Amino acid sequence: MRVKKLFFYIFKCFKCQNFYRRSVIWNGGLPICFDCRPRQRSEFKPEGDVPDKCFAEKDNGEETIAVAVKALGRVHFAAATRRWHIAHRKHQAFQVLSFMEKRYQVHKDAVNFCQDILQKKNVEWQAILCSNLSQPIHDVDLVVTVGGDGTLLQASRFMDDSVPVLGVNSDPTQTEEVEEFSNDFDARRSTGYLCAATVRNFKQILDNILEGHIIPSKLSRMSIYVNSELLSVNALNDALIAHPCPAAVTWFSFRIRKDGQPCSPMVNCKSSGLRVSTAAGSTAAMLSAGGFAMPIVSKDLQYMVREPMLPRAATASLLHGIVRCDESMSIGWFSEEGMIYIDGSQVVYSVRHGDTIELSSNAPVLNIFLPNHLLLKASM
Known part of the structure; x- marks a missing residue:
């Protein structure tokens, strides 16, 4: 039919x-x-x-x-x-807002819990918001940060090697929750890779510290010189040297020096920038970019040229490597403008054409109480 x-x-x-x-x-x-x-x-x-x-x-x-x-x-x-x-997008937005509101409340509860524990101890203490930190931290026996790695990084900028720090992860990520909402949004909570304590074990770890049963580890930091002048902030994670516009191409050259003398060929680069990380930062952006994780107590630095344009075969193997603890990296900047981003985007220094930058691990260490799993890896 x-x-x-x-x-x-x-x-x-x-x-x-x-x-x-x-x-x-x-x-x-x-x-x-x-x-x-x-x-x-x-x-x-x-x-x-x-x-x-x-x-x-x-x-x-x-x-x-x-x-x-x-x-x-x-x-x-x-x-x-x-x-x-349309209904799904509205429901998804409601889920995200509800999730963020819960995270904020959990963080507040964690701060209050830690303060209650400190009040019961025979110690003098003072609560300070990270946003209110403006002067170097001296004349204290211990710094406790409640938040995540970002809070610890922010506090470390005001600390030298005379004061130890204990990080408390206020809201650890729950694997089951991440899997449950994987199709809707990223349900990861606070990142606490360097935090040794949570709300569950804060009292026990604090008692062990006060009684002297555990000692802090020493994390290497990175010093940065621009035109032979030392910057006031040492990098605990990494330093990114790039153009202010992420889509722009930068021109620079670098080489490795030891005792003031060159120990590697000059590498001329045309790329989107250069990232240099410490051992602590090797598991962050460096690892995501294709680098490798370093032992947490290593004093070496790891560097990687970001997105090189048509690298020459003679220098291709030098675009990613290691700067030993007794070496330094000397960088010549040839772009019209550039920025040095230290441990993220909050601390930024500008550089211009013709500036020289020197990076090394010759900086005051950070005394920090590390999680047990990092201590076990360091001892292996």
Whole structure:
């Protein structure tokens, strides 16, 4: 039985049950013809307003109706799909906001819990917001940071090697939760790679520190000189030297020196920048960019040229390597402008064409109480 060729948009009026190719409007989500639609008092029906019906021949009427219903079903399905996507996006946004609100409350509870523990100890202590830190931290026996690695990094900028620090991860990531919401959003919580304590074991670890049962480890930091002048901040994680615009190309050269003398060839680069990390920072952005994790107590530095353009075969193997603890990296900057980002984006220094930058691990260490799993790796 042959079916005549029909237009794709065929609608069936839900009142008169006739099929139409046009003169159809939507009433409450249902198609309704021009004659059956609700009328306003000001409207009138012009003479000759006859709906354009899609009559089918008797011998193929059933197939024509089937095609029309199928087309109508497609229209309903597309509208329902759009409504579902809109509702899903609204629900997803509500989930994210609810998740962030819970994280904020958990962090506040963790801060209050740690303060309650300190109040019960026979020690003098003072609570300071990281945003209020502006002077070097001296004349204290211990610094406790409550948050994550970012909080610890921010506090470490004001600390030398005379004061140890204990990091408390206020809201550790739950693996089951991350898997549950993996299709909706990233449900990872606070990152505490360098934090030795959580709310669950803070009291026990604090008692061990006060009683002298555990001692801090020494993390290497990186000193940065610009035109032979030492910057006031040492990098605990890494330093990124790049153009202010992430899409811009930079020109620079570098070489490794030992005792003031070159010990590697000069490498001329045209790329999107240069990243240099400490051992502690080798598991952060450096690892994500294709680097390797270093022993946490190593004093060496790891460097990587970011996205080099057409590297020469002679220097390709030198674009990623190690700067030993008795060596330094000397960089010549040839772009019009550039920035040095230290441990993220909060501490930034600018460089100009012709500036020289020197990086080394010859900086005061950070005394920190590390998690047990990092101590076990360091002892292996």
